[in-house]
Amino acid sequence: MVEMNLQADARLPAYLRLRDELAARIAAGEWRTDEALPSDNRLARDGDLSVGTVRKAVQMLVDEGLLERRQGSGTYLRKPAFNATLFRFFQMRDSGSGQSIPSSRLLSRELMTAPAAIADVLGTDEVIRIERLRDFADRPFLSEDIYIPVRLFPGFETIPESEIGPLLYPVYLDRFEVFVASAEDEVSFATADETTASRLGIATGDAIAVIERTAYSLNGTPVEWRVARGPADRFRYRSRIG
Amino acid sequence: MVEMNLQADARLPAYLRLRDELAARIAAGEWRTDEALPSDNRLARDGDLSVGTVRKAVQMLVDEGLLERRQGSGTYLRKPAFNATLFRFFQMRDSGSGQSIPSSRLLSRELMTAPAAIADVLGTDEVIRIERLRDFADRPFLSEDIYIPVRLFPGFETIPESEIGPLLYPVYLDRFEVFVASAEDEVSFATADETTASRLGIATGDAIAVIERTAYSLNGTPVEWRVARGPADRFRYRSRIG
DNA sequence: AATTCCAAGTTATATATAGAACTGGTTGAC
DNA sequence: GTCAACCAGTTCTATATATAACTTGGAATT
Numbered sequence A, B: 001m002v003e004m005n006l007q008a009d010a011r012l013p014a015y016l017r018l019r020d021e022l023a024a025r026i027a028a029g030e031w032r033t034d035e036a037l038p039s040d041n042r043l044a045r046d047g048d049l050s051v052g053t054v055r056k057a058v059q060m061l062v063d064e065g066l067l068e069r070r071q072g073s074g075t076y077l078r079k080p081a082f083n084a085t086l087f088r089f090f091q092m093r094d095s096g097s098g099q100s101i102p103s104s105r106l107l108s109r110e111l112m113t114a115p116a117a118i119a120d121v122l123g124t125d126e127v128i129r130i131e132r133l134r135d136f137a138d139r140p141f142l143s144e145d146i147y148i149p150v151r152l153f154p155g156f157e158t159i160p161e162s163e164i165g166p167l168l169y170p171v172y173l174d175r176f177e178v179f180v181a182s183a184e185d186e187v188s189f190a191t192a193d194e195t196t197a198s199r200l201g202i203a204t205g206d207a208i209a210v211i212e213r214t215a216y217s218l219n220g221t222p223v224e225w226r227v228a229r230g231p232a233d234r235f236r237y238r239s240r241i242g
Numbered sequence C: 001a002a003t004t005c006c007a008a009g010t011t012a013t014a015t016a017t018a019g020a021a022c023t024g025g026t027t028g029a030c
Numbered sequence D: 001g002t003c004a005a006c007c008a009g010t011t012c013t014a015t016a017t018a019t020a021a022c023t024t025g026g027a028a029t030t
Helices: A016-026 A040-047 A049-062 A083-090 A116-122 A168-174 A195-199 B012-029 B039-045 B051-063 B083-090 B114-121 B169-176 B194-200
Strands: A067-070 A074-075 A104-112 A126-136 A140-151 A180-191 A205-218 A221-231 A236-241 B067-070 B074-077 B105-112 B126-136 B140-148 B178-190 B207-217 B222-231 B238-242
Touching: A016 A040, A016 A049, A040 A049, A049 A067, A067 B067, A104 B140, A116 A140, A116 A221, A116 B169, A140 A195, A168 A180, A180 A221, A195 A221, A236 B238, B012 B039, B012 B051, B039 B051, B039 B067, B051 B067, B114 B126, B114 B140, B169 B178, B178 B222, B178 B238, B194 B222
Parallel strands: none
Antiparallel strands: A067 A074, A104 A126, A126 A140, A140 A221, A180 A205, A180 B238, A205 A221, A236 B178, B067 B074, B105 B126, B126 B140, B140 B222, B178 B207, B207 B222
16 A cells, blocks of 8 residues: 555665565566576575575565475465465355365456445446356355456456456466455345345345455555355355454 | 473474463563563573574564564563454444444353363363353344363353453453464354344344354464354454455 | 753664575486 | 485575664753
8 A cells, every 4th residue: 555656765674675676576477386586595696685684575475475485495486375265265064075166157247337335445436347156066156246447457358258267366367467465355144136146046035145355466455346145054254363 | 371382392493492482471471561571682692592583583473463572662562452353353234433342241151061062172071151142232232152161261150250341352361371362263144043032132033143263372272162143134244364 | 941962772674604404406326 | 227325506594793773761961
């Protein structure tokens, strides 16, 4: 948020300047998840810094979940573990052993003017709305309305559906260099309206769980707002605190 | 709780040993929130370590939210912000401006043998069960069943109710030196049985939200299991991810 | 009485260095 | 061909040191 700064190099400590530089180069796509970044020693030489300073900068990015250090091997760009974090909250109760990712179908994608409340969150009313339905165990279990700013995702609505997998965040990263670093969820309870009921294959007025999520990029900018609805009786939301 | 880990000192790196030692001394109540811990230099001398190693250990505890460093002044025990973390998730939707903590009434406290599922989580079946009802805006909104191991909380059932405030975790800390450092919540929806309905003042069969929580101490030991139930239509659960 | 200044103590930043622990590949012996 | 030994490169741990930035309290000055 206060990180929009291009003038970052004011008179910040060296380790912060290096952290920012690395973050920028990562965001620019300089490295892939399977190739090592320059070694600590290399970065120290290049930047005319000591190894300790370099390690402090790199450690910050590790703590932020961007990088991954492998002793004896190198420092790598981390493959975002969407399953383990942003996604696992949507597991269903009776899944048994299934760690499988639910399949998903895109119902629609369209350019539109966002409702005021959503425009307020995203900071713009020029958005793309994605309607999506996720199946699990051969039954629809989650109906989603997703809003993303056109500014950040130009042309998203024209990407062939075949190139969009069951998870959106990897698409955001690969095609638009938008990294979803954190999110806020809000869980509540409601009853199904007609549209939702027909999508989920339940009756109008049936109990549903509602998850509203705002997703943020690394610098804290909101990059997505979505609402997901599913049958309340099959729903379970897990959260770790502290 | 004093020293669960006698074997901890196996052959861990020095900074981890120091971190563990400090965590134990903090848990034992050696310092208050308004007095400084020994300085980095002092800890280095005492432990025959270098300052860098000490700083690494202290920094871990800062990252874990236990300590707080004030440049030029010292390192202090942080005042646990129960409101800001473990508690805020239970705010109700229509609260308006009310940041107030709901009042709570203890309905019962008794020594008992825990059901298998709970004994499994807590690692013992000798527990104390606390039934509690929380009010908000003059209406009951949360019915809780709380289970804590007798081993960790001996005599909890005999504490005068007047000495138990609306929040339990401060009581755990002050009287039993048990620090609740993290928790896992699981939110689901169900319908009210007779007991719950009468406590909450709703009808049997009405939709309720169910929050099951396992709370952990610093070293990861489960120290409490609770289930909370409230009217689903007034419920809202907030969670930050990543 | 109020303000300024100073000194000691503290955390924060940064460097330089050394060896341990580990990885991945190459070489060599069998 | 297989296995063991070796090696270069990497991260990890730890020490020692120096300086900057900041806080606090008391002394000195006005």
